[in-house]
Structures are given as C-alpha cells and as structure tokens.
Amino acid sequence: MRIKPVYVALISVQLMFATLPIAAKIALRELSSPALCFLRVAGAALVFAVLQHLLVGERIRGWRDYMLLAWYSMLGVTINQTLYITGLTMTTATAAQTLVAAGPAMTLGIAILLKKEQPTSLKWIGIALASSGALLLIGLGIQDGHALGNLLVTANVAVYSLYLVVSRGILKRYHPLTVITWIFILGAVGLAPFGMRDTIALAPHISWNTFAALLWIIVFPSVGGYYLNMWALTIVESSVVSTFVYLQPIGTALLAMHFLGEDPSMRIVPAVALIFLGVMVAIRSGK
Numbered sequence: 618m619r620i621k622p623v624y625v626a627l628i629s630v631q632l633m634f635a636t637l638p639i640a641a642k643i644a645l646r647e648l649s650s651p652a653l654c655f656l657r658v659a660g661a662a663l664v665f666a667v668l669q670h671l672l673v674g675e676r677i678r679g680w681r682d683y684m685l686l687a688w689y690s691m692l693g694v695t696i697n698q699t700l701y702i703t704g705l706t707m708t709t710a711t712a713a714q715t716l717v718a719a720g721p722a723m724t725l726g727i728a729i730l731l732k733k734e735q736p737t738s739l740k741w742i743g744i745a746l747a748s749s750g751a752l753l754l755i756g757l758g759i760q761d762g763h764a765l766g767n768l769l770v771t772a773n774v775a776v777y778s779l780y781l782v783v784s785r786g787i788l789k790r791y792h793p794l795t796v797i798t799w800i801f802i803l804g805a806v807g808l809a810p811f812g813m814r815d816t817i818a819l820a821p822h823i824s825w826n827t828f829a830a831l832l833w834i835i836v837f838p839s840v841g842g843y844y845l846n847m848w849a850l851t852i853v854e855s856s857v858v859s860t861f862v863y864l865q866p867i868g869t870a871l872l873a874m875h876f877l878g879e880d881p882s883m884r885i886v887p888a889v890a891l892i893f894l895g896v897m898v899a900i901r902s903g904k
Contacts, residue, residue, distance in 0.1 A: 623849050623852045623853055626845045626848060626849050627845075627846075627849050627853075627861045628861065628864065629841075629845060630841075630842050630845045630846050630849070630861065631861045631862065631863075631864035631865050631868065632864065632868050633837040633838050633841050633842040633845075634714075634717075634838050634842050634865050635714060635864065635865045635866075635867075635868030635869045635872060636833065636837060636838060636868070636869075636872060637714075637834060637838035638705055638710035638713050638714055638869055638873070639710055639869065639872045639873060639876050639877060640830040640831075640833045640834045640838070641653065641702060641705055641710075641830075641834060642705065642710055642877055643826060643827065643830040643876070644827050644830040644831050644834065645702075645705070645706055646827065647819065647822070647823050647824060647827045648815070648819055648823065648827060648831075649812075649815045649819065650699070650702040650703045650705075650706055651699075651808070651811045651812040651815050652812050652815035652816045652819055653702055653812075653831070653834075654698045654699055654702050654808050654811070654812055655805065655808040655809060655811065655812025655813060655815075655816055656812070656816060656831055656835075657698065657702075657831070657834050657835060657839060658694055658698060658801055658804045658805045658808055658839075659805040659808075659809075660831070660832075660835035660839070661801050661835050661839035661840050661843075662798070662801035662802045662804070662805045664835065664836070664839075664840045665794070665797055665798040665801050665802075665840065665843075666798055666802065668794065668798075668840075668844070669794050669795055669798040672794060673792045673794050673795055675791060675792050675795045677791070677795070677799060678790075682787065682790070682791075683799075685787055686787070686796070686799045686800060686803055687803050687807075688783075689780060689783070689784040689787070689796075689800055690799070690800045690801075690802075690803035690804045690807060691804075691807060692776055692777070692779055692780035692783070692784075693776075693777060693780035693781075693784065693800055693804070694800055694801060694803075694804025694805075694807070694808070695804050695807035695808055696773075696776050697773055697776050697777045697780065698773075698804070698808070699808070699811070700769050700770070700772050700773035700776060701713070701769075701770060701773040703769055704765075704766045704767070704768070704769030704770035704772075704773060705766070705770070706766070707763060707765050707766025707769065708763040708766030708767050708770065709763065709873065709879050709881070710869050710872075710873040710877060710879060711866065711869055711870045711873050711879055711881045711885070712754060712763060712766075712767055712770075712885065713766070713767075713770045713869075714865050714866045714869035714870075715754060715866040715869075715885065715888065715889055715892060716751055716754060716767060716770045716771050716774060716892075717770065717773075717774055717862075717865060717866075718862050718863065718865055718866050718892055718893070718896060719747045719748070719750065719751050719771075719774060719892045719895070719896065720774050720777065720778055720862065720896075721862060721896050721899055722743050722744050722746075722747035722748070722892075722895045722896045722898075722899040723744070723747065723748075723774055723775055723778040724778040724781050724782060725740055725743070725744060725899045726744040726748075726778075727775075727778050727779050727782050728782045729744075731782055731783070733782055733785075739898060739901075740898075740899060742895075742898055743895045743896070743897070743898030743899030743901075744895065744899055745895070746891050746892075746894050746895030746898060747891065747892050747894075747895025747896050747899065748895070749891050749895070750887075750888045750889065750890070750891030750892035750893075750894075750895060751771050751774075751888070751892060753887060753888040753891060754767055754885060754888040754892075755767045755768055755771060757882075757884055757885060757888065761882075784796070784800075793847045793850070794844075794847065797843055797847065862896065863893060863896070863897075866889065
C-alpha cells in the first residue's frame with residue numbers, strides 16, 4: 618500500500634520535534650537558556666524571511682496587524698520559548714516532550730473557555746484526562762527534583778495553546794508563511810534584550826558539537842517542522858495533524874536513552890497513558 622506524501626510529512630514533523638529537547642540539552646551544556654532561545658528564534662526568523670520573500674512576497678497591511686503579530690509573537694515565541702528552554706534545564710527531555718503532547722487537549726480547553734469551541738461532555742473528559750496526566754507527571758517530578766521544570770514546561774504548553782487559539786483569525790487575511798515569518802522576527806526582537814548579552818559572551822567559546830546542535834534546532838524542529846506542518850494543514854484536517862503528536866514523546870524517549878543516557882522511570886507510564894488517552898478523546902470529540 619502506497620503511503621500518502623502528507624502522512625510522510627506529518628511523521629517527519631513529529632520526529633523533528635522529538636529531536637528538539639535532545640539537541641537543546643546538548644546545546645545547553647555550553648549555552649545559557651536565554652542565549653539558546655535567542656539564537657534559535659533569530660536563526661529561524663532569518664530562514665523564514667528568505668523563504669517568505671522567495672515563495673510568497675506578501676506584505677503586512679497596516680499598523681494594527683503589526684500590533685496583533687507582536688502580541689501573538691510574545692505568546693507563541695518570546696514567553697513560550699523562554700518557559701520551554703528554561704524548564705528543559707530542570708527536567709528530563711522525555712518528561713518535557715510528554716507534557717508537550719498534552720497540547721491538543723489544552724488548546725481545546727482554552728478554545729472552549731474563550732467560546733471559540735462548543736463544549737461537550739466528551740471534550741471535557743478528554744481535557745480532564747490529559748490534565749490529570751500532566752499533574753501526575755508534575756507530582757512525580759517532586760520526588761525526582763524535576764517538579765519546577767515540569768511546571769515550567771506545562772506553563773509553556775498553556776501559553777502556546779492560547780497563542781494557537783487567538784492567532785487563528787489573522788490566518789484568514791495572510792498566508793501562513795507570512796504570519797510565521799513575522800512572529801519569529803518580532804520574537805527575535807523580543808528575546809534580544811535577554812539573550813544578546815549571553816550570546817556575545819558565549820559565542821566565541823562554543824564547540825562544534827554545540828554549533829551542530831544549534832544548527833539542527835534551527836533547520837529541523839524550527840523551520841522544517843513548522844513549514845511541513847503548515848503544508849499538511851492545507852491538505853488534511855487539523856484533527857488529523859494533531860493525532861500525530863503521539864509520536865513525539867516516544868521518539869524523544871528513545872533518542873534520550875541513546876544520546877543523553879536517560880533511563881525513563883516506569884512510574885511515568887500512568888501519566889503518559891492519561892495524557893495520550895485524554896488527547897485521543899479530545900481530538901476525536903473535536904473532529
């Protein structure tokens with residue numbers, strides 16, 4: 618049976634995202650979290666700007682849309698990336714990406730609270746299950762010394778979910794690549810005051826391993842993942858795209874064992890099961 622190109626793209630997207638915490642952990646051995654955040658976003662912004670100019674060439678119309686993009690950038694990039702990278706320094710790559718997998722259910726919950734989606738019993742059950750799994754994982758982190766890191770990653774997921782809900786309107790007026798480009802450009806501007814100093818101080822001393830990890834983060838989880846996800850959304854429903862999020866924590870756990878020497882505890886299995894089940898119910902109920 619021939620596999621459709623869109624499914625190959627979606628699998629590739631999740632594998633790219635699964636590598637993000639691995640590469641970030643490697644880069645954080647020599648870079649501070651503010652420097653890594655800034656370099657990732659600034660590098661991706663540069664690549665997106667070139668792609669947008671070559672493929673779309675669309676311009677933003679009016680200062681009001683620039684202000685909206687600045688707001689979306691603060692949620693989707695500045696705050697989101699700061700919480701994620703900082704949290705990653707305090708928890709394992711496997712736990713972080715497992716919490717990220719709760720995103721679709723959390724997005725649905727925020728959409729319901731903001732009256733962008735109609736609530737149903739099945740949707741609330743899915744949200745409750747995924748939230749219980751996230752809370753259980755945070756609780757387990759107390760014993761391992763990872764509670765704060767897990768909490769910051771959970772906050773990152775909540776902020777990004779809010780960004781996904783509130784930013785949908787502007788996609789009706791602009792090409793998705795134009796929106797992503799400006800969100801990353803403005804995000805780089807927002808992160809510069811926090812990451813520029815560390816970047817200047819640390820850049821001359823980074824090793825080739827750190828440089829390679831940083832380049833991987835920019836090219837694959839950032840540009841490649843976002844671009845292929847955007848392309849997939851033009852072909853299949855968002856619920857189908859969301860379903861593939863299950864691959865992320867599995868891929869991260871396998872990679873973390875090999876590259877970082879992590880040995881995920883069997884105690885996280887109930888939390889993983891609750892998150893996966895909750896996301897599955899939430900996706901199917903919102904399809």
